[in-house]
Amino acid sequence: MITKFLDRLLRRGPRPKSDQSGATLVAHKVSKKSHQINPALLSKNAVKVTHTLQQAGYKAYIVGGAVRDLVLGIAPKDFDVATNATPEQVQKLFRRSRLIGRRFQIVHVTYFGKDRPEIIEVSTFRAVLESVGEHIAESGRILRDNVWGTHAEDAARRDFTINAMYYDPSSETVLDYHGGMGDIRSKTIRMIGNPTKRYREDPVRMLRAIRFAAKTGFQIEPKTLAPIHELGQLIHDVPSARLFDEILKLLMSGHAWAGIQALRHANLHHGLLPFMARALEDPQAAQFIEEALRNTDERIQVGKSVSPGFLFAALLWPDLEKQWQSLRKTGMPALAALHAAIDAVVAPSHTGISIQRRHEGDMRDIWTMQPRFEKRVGRYPDRLVEVPRFRAGYDFMLLRSQTGYCKPSLGQWWTDFYHADLPQREALLATAKLEDIDSGQTPSNPNRKRRRRPKKTKPGPEIQPDSGLNGAKQN
Numbered sequence: 088m089i090t091k092f093l094d095r096l097l098r099r100g101p102r103p104k105s106d107q108s109g110a111t112l113v114a115h116k117v118s119k120k121s122h123q124i125n126p127a128l129l130s131k132n133a134v135k136v137t138h139t140l141q142q143a144g145y146k147a148y149i150v151g152g153a154v155r156d157l158v159l160g161i162a163p164k165d166f167d168v169a170t171n172a173t174p175e176q177v178q179k180l181f182r183r184s185r186l187i188g189r190r191f192q193i194v195h196v197t198y199f200g201k202d203r204p205e206i207i208e209v210s211t212f213r214a215v216l217e218s219v220g221e222h223i224a225e226s227g228r229i230l231r232d233n234v235w236g237t238h239a240e241d242a243a244r245r246d247f248t249i250n251a252m253y254y255d256p257s258s259e260t261v262l263d264y265h266g267g268m269g270d271i272r273s274k275t276i277r278m279i280g281n282p283t284k285r286y287r288e289d290p291v292r293m294l295r296a297i298r299f300a301a302k303t304g305f306q307i308e309p310k311t312l313a314p315i316h317e318l319g320q321l322i323h324d325v326p327s328a329r330l331f332d333e334i335l336k337l338l339m340s341g342h343a344w345a346g347i348q349a350l351r352h353a354n355l356h357h358g359l360l361p362f363m364a365r366a367l368e369d370p371q372a373a374q375f376i377e378e379a380l381r382n383t384d385e386r387i388q389v390g391k392s393v394s395p396g397f398l399f400a401a402l403l404w405p406d407l408e409k410q411w412q413s414l415r416k417t418g419m420p421a422l423a424a425l426h427a428a429i430d431a432v433v434a435p436s437h438t439g440i441s442i443q444r445r446h447e448g449d450m451r452d453i454w455t456m457q458p459r460f461e462k463r464v465g466r467y468p469d470r471l472v473e474v475p476r477f478r479a480g481y482d483f484m485l486l487r488s489q490t491g492y493c494k495p496s497l498g499q500w501w502t503d504f505y506h507a508d509l510p511q512r513e514a515l516l517a518t519a520k521l522e523d524i525d526s527g528q529t530p531s532n533p534n535r536k537r538r539r540r541p542k543k544t545k546p547g548p549e550i551q552p553d554s555g556l557n558g559a560k561q562n
C-alpha cells in the first residue's frame with residue numbers, strides 16, 4: 088500500500104543527471120499535488136524563519152533531511168533552512184540568533200516553546216569547491232568553506248539525492264535538483280556526483296549512507312555502495328567527536344540494530360566501533376548488544392526517551408566485564424577492579440570515539456551500581472532503590488540477567504522487591520539469603536558493626552511494565 092501511495096505521489100519525469108559542479112543545473116519543481124507534504128508536520132518556527140527571510144527579499148527554503156522525511160510522511164526531528172542571505176544578514180533579522188562555527192558558519196535561531204527550545208539551523212548557500220576535502224580540510228583551506236554559492240551549487244554539495252530537496256512553505260513547492268523524488272519513489276540512496284570522490288572528501292558520508300538505509304529501509308544504489316568496501320579505513324581520519332555525533336544519530340534512529348548489521352555488512356564497524364566489532368564475535372556479548380539495541384529501537388519507535396549513556400554503557404559492557412574479571416583474578420578487590428576496568432574501557436584510545444563527559448558520568452553510575460544488585464542483605468536493597476539513578480541501573484541489570492551476565496533469578500527478585508511492601512520485602516530478603524547460601528555465596532559479614540541505624544524506607548513507586556531502557560531520563 089505504501090509503495091502504491093508513493094508511486095501515485097511521486098510519479099514524475101526522468102531523473103535529472105547528477106552534476107557535481109552543479110552550477111548550471113535547473114531544479115525540477117514539484118507541486119503540492121505530487122509531493123503531498125502534510126503542512127501539519129511542519130515546524131511553525133521553521134516556517135516563520137523562511138517567511139522572515141523571504142519578506143526581507145531573500146530566498147529561503149526548508150532543506151535536507153526534513154524535506155526527505157516530510158515527503159515520506161514522517162515528522163522531522165529537526166529543521167534546517169537554506170538561504171542566499173549571508174550569516175550576518177540572517178543574524179540581523181532574528182533577535183535570538185547566534186553565529187556558530189568558523190570553518191562552516193551557520194546561524195542558530197532559537198525559539199522557546201512549551202516543552203523545549205527549538206533551534207532552526209540556517210545556512211547560506213555554499214559554493215562547490217573542487218579542492219579535495221573541503222569538509223575536513225586543514226588550515227589553508229579552512230576559510231574557503233565559507234564561500235557562498237548559488238542555489239544549484241548548494242544542492243550539488245549535499246550528500247544524497249534524497250537529502251538535496253528544498254521546500255518553500257509559502258508556495259508549497261519542492262525544488263528537486265538531483266532527482267531525489269524519483270529516488271524516494273524507487274527507495275534508493277544515491278550519492279550526488281562521483282561517490283568515490285565524495286567519500287574521500289568526507290568519509291562520514293559512508294556512515295551516513297548506511298544510517299539512512301537503516302532508517303528508511305531504502306537500498307544503497309550499487310555505485311554508491313561499492314566504494315565503501317574499499318574506502319572504509321578513511322573513517323580513521325575523521326575527528327572522534329564528529330564520529331561520536333554520527334554514531335549517536337545511528338544508535339538513536341530507532342533502527343540501531345539494523346544499522347549495526349549494515350555497518351558489519353559493509354565492514355565499517357571495525358573502524359567505527361572497534362570495541363563493538365570485537366564484542367560481536369563473542370556469542371554471549373553479541374546477544375547482550377542485540378538485546379540492548381532492540382530494546383532501544385522499540386522505545387524510540389514508540390516515542391520514549393533513551394539515554395545515550397545507557398546505550399554506550401551497554402555497548403561497552405562486554406569489554407568492561409572481561410577486563411573487570413581479569414583484574415579480579417589478579418587479587419584486586421572487586422570495586423577497585425571495576426573502577427580500573429571502567430577507566431580502561433572509556434579511554435578514547437580504547438573506544439575510538441570521544442564520549443562526552445556527561446554521558447560518561449551516566450555510564451559510570453550505571454556500571455558501578457551493578458555489584459550492588461548482588462547485595463541482598465539487611466537494608467542494602469532498600470537503600471539501592473532510593474538512589475536517584477536506580478531505574479537506569481535496574482534496567483541494565485535486567486539486561487544482564489536476560490543474557491547470562493548475572494543469575495536470571497536476580498532480575499525477577501529485584502522486580503518483586505521494587506513492587507513489594509515492607510513485610511513482603513522482609514520475606515524476599517529471607518529467600519535471597521537461602522538462595523545465596525545454596526549457591527555458596529556468603530552474605531556480608533554478620534559480625535560487622537553497623538555505623539548508623541538504617542532509615543525506614545517506604546517501598547518505591549510502581550515500575551511501569553515498559554520500564555525497558557529508560558536510562559537516565561524518566562518518561
Ligand code: ATP
Pocket residue numbers: 150151152153164165167244245246247250251289291292336
Ligand atoms: P537526520 O534526519 O538524521 O537529521 P539529515 O539528512 O537531516 O538527517 P543532518 O546531519 O541534519 O542530516 O544534515 C542536514 C543536511 O545537510 C543533509 O540532509 C544534507 O543535505 C546535508 N549534509 C549533512 N552532512 C553532510 C555531509 N557530510 N556531506 C554533504 N552534505 C551533508
Ligand code: MG
Pocket residue numbers: 151152153165166167
Ligand atoms: Mg537533520
